[in-house]
Amino acid sequence: MRQQLLAWWEPYGRHAIPWKQGAAGGRPLPGEELDPYPIWIAEVMLQQTQLAVVLPYWQRWLAALPSLDALAAAPEHDLFLLWQGLGYYARARRLKQGASQLLAARWPGDRQSADRQSGVRKPMGIEGAGGDGLPGDPWPRTVEGWMELPGIGRTTAGSILSSAYDQPAAILDGNVKRVLARLIACPEPPARQTAAFWQLSEQLLDRQRPRCFNQALMDLGALVCTPRQPACGGCPWQGCCAAYAAGEPAHYPVKEAPKPVPFQVIGVGVVLNGAGQVLIDQRLDEGLLGGLWEFPGGKQEPGEAIEATVARELREELAIDVAVGEELISLDHAYSHKKLRFVVHLCQWRSGEPQPLASQQVRWVHPSELSAYPFPAANGRIIAALLQHLGLADPQADPSAVA
Numbered sequence: 001m002r003q004q005l006l007a008w009w010e011p012y013g014r015h016a017i018p019w020k021q022g023a024a025g026g027r028p029l030p031g032e033e034l035d036p037y038p039i040w041i042a043e044v045m046l047q048q049t050q051l052a053v054v055l056p057y058w059q060r061w062l063a064a065l066p067s068l069d070a071l072a073a074a075p076e077h078d079l080f081l082l083w084q085g086l087g088y089y090a091r092a093r094r095l096k097q098g099a100s101q102l103l104a105a106r107w108p109g110d111r112q113s114a115d116r117q118s119g120v121r122k123p124m125g126i127e128g129a130g131g132d133g134l135p136g137d138p139w140p141r142t143v144e145g146w147m148e149l150p151g152i153g154r155t156t157a158g159s160i161l162s163s164a165y166d167q168p169a170a171i172l173d174g175n176v177k178r179v180l181a182r183l184i185a186c187p188e189p190p191a192r193q194t195a196a197f198w199q200l201s202e203q204l205l206d207r208q209r210p211r212c213f214n215q216a217l218m219d220l221g222a223l224v225c226t227p228r229q230p231a232c233g234g235c236p237w238q239g240c241c242a243a244y245a246a247g248e249p250a251h252y253p254v255k256e257a258p259k260p261v262p263f264q265v266i267g268v269g270v271v272l273n274g275a276g277q278v279l280i281d282q283r284l285d286e287g288l289l290g291g292l293w294e295f296p297g298g299k300q301e302p303g304e305a306i307e308a309t310v311a312r313e314l315r316e317e318l319a320i321d322v323a324v325g326e327e328l329i330s331l332d333h334a335y336s337h338k339k340l341r342f343v344v345h346l347c348q349w350r351s352g353e354p355q356p357l358a359s360q361q362v363r364w365v366h367p368s369e370l371s372a373y374p375f376p377a378a379n380g381r382i383i384a385a386l387l388q389h390l391g392l393a394d395p396q397a398d399p400s401a402v403a
C-alpha cells in the first residue's frame with residue numbers, strides 16, 4: 001500500500017507547496033532538514049482552513065514576520081490584521097504565545113535581557129519547548145515537545161516533524177481520517193474510534209520516507225478521496241478499499257446525528273456623531289473573537305423590537321443614548337456552534353461619553369480609517385455597506401468581497 005500510494009503521488013501529488021521546498025528550491029532530499037518556522041505557521045493556519053485560502057495569508061505573514069523573534073515582538077493588533085478573514089483568531093494569539101515560549105526556552109530566565117543586549121547568542125543546553133531540542137535550537141524534536149506549545153495537537157505536531165525533519169511521526173487530520181474511514185469502511189464516526197485510527201495511521205506510515213508518505217496521504221484525501229465525490233477510478237488504493245468494495249464510498253465516514261444549532265438575532269448599532277465619526281469597540285480578550293474590534297450590539301430579547309434592542313445594548317454596554325435610524329444591512333453568519341443574524345441600524349449619537357463597560361476600549365474613528373482595525377468577517381460586510389451608504393466606497397470594489 002505504501003508503494004502504491006507513493007507511486008501515485010510522484011506524478012499527481014502537490015509538490016509545489018512553498019513551505020515544503022528544500023534548500024535547492026525543489027523537493028527536499030530524503031532526511032534534509034527544513035526551517036520549522038514557516039511550516040509551523042502554515043500548519044496552524046491549515047488547522048481550520050484550506051490550502052488555497054491559506055497561501056496568500058501565509059505569504060503576507062512571512063513577509064511581515066519572517067522569524068520567531070519578529071513574531072514574539074509583534075503587537076497583537078498587527079497579528080490580527082494579518083489574520084483578518086482566516087477566522088478562529090485565537091490561533092494568531094497562540095502563535096505569538098508559542099514564539100515567546102520557544103524563545104524563553106532558548107534564552108532562559110534572567111540571562112535573557114543581558115544576553116540579548118550583548119548581542120551574543122549563547123546556547124543554554126537542552127532547550128526545546130519540551131526540553132527536547134538541540135543545543136541552541138529553539139525547535140522541539142518530538143511530538144510531545146511540540147504539543148507543549150499552545151494550540152498544537154498530535155496531528156499538527158506529527159505533520160511539522162515529518163515535513164521539517166522527515167521524522168516518522170503519524171498524522172490524523174480531517175483528510176486522513178476520511179481516507180482511513182473509507183479504507184476500512186468504519187461503521188462508526190471516526191471521533192469514536194480515535195485510538196484505532198491513530199494506530200492505523202502509525203501502521204501505514206512509511207518509516208523510510210515519512211515526509212513523502214504523510215504528504216501523499218494528505219494529497220490523496222484532498223485530491224482524490226474528496227468528501228462528496230471520491231474519484232475512486234484514479235485511486236491507488238481502490239483494490240484494498242472496503243468502502244469502494246461495498247459500493248458506497250461517499251457514505252463514509254459515518255457521521256454523528258447533527259445537533260440542533262441555536263439561532264440568535266443580534267441588534268447592532270453603527271453610531272455616528274456630529275463630526276462624521278463612527279463608534280467601534282474592542283472585544284474582551286476571552287472567547288472566540290477576543291481582541292478584535294466590532295460595532296457594538298447584543299442579543300435581541302424575546303418580544304423586543306430590534307430598534308429597542310440596539311438602543312438598550314448601547315445604553316447597557318457603552319452608557320450612551322442614541323436615536324436609532326434606518327436599517328443599514330442584515331446578514332446571517334454561521335459559526336460551528338451557533339447561527340447569528342445581525343440586524344444593523346444606523347444610529348445618531350445623542351448623549352453620554354462612551355464607556356467600555358463590556359469591552360476593552362471604545363473609539364470614535366473616521367469611517368475611512370476602519371481598515372486599520374482588525375474586525376471579524378461578519379463586520380467586513382457591515383463596513384462595506386456603511387462606506388457605500390456614506391459614498392466613500394471604492395466604485396471598483398465589490399462590497400460582498402470585503403467579508
Ligand code: SF4
Pocket residue numbers: 179182183224225226230231232235236237238239241242243244249
Ligand atoms: S477507493 Fe475511493 S473511497 Fe477508497 S480510498 Fe480510494 S478514493 Fe477513497
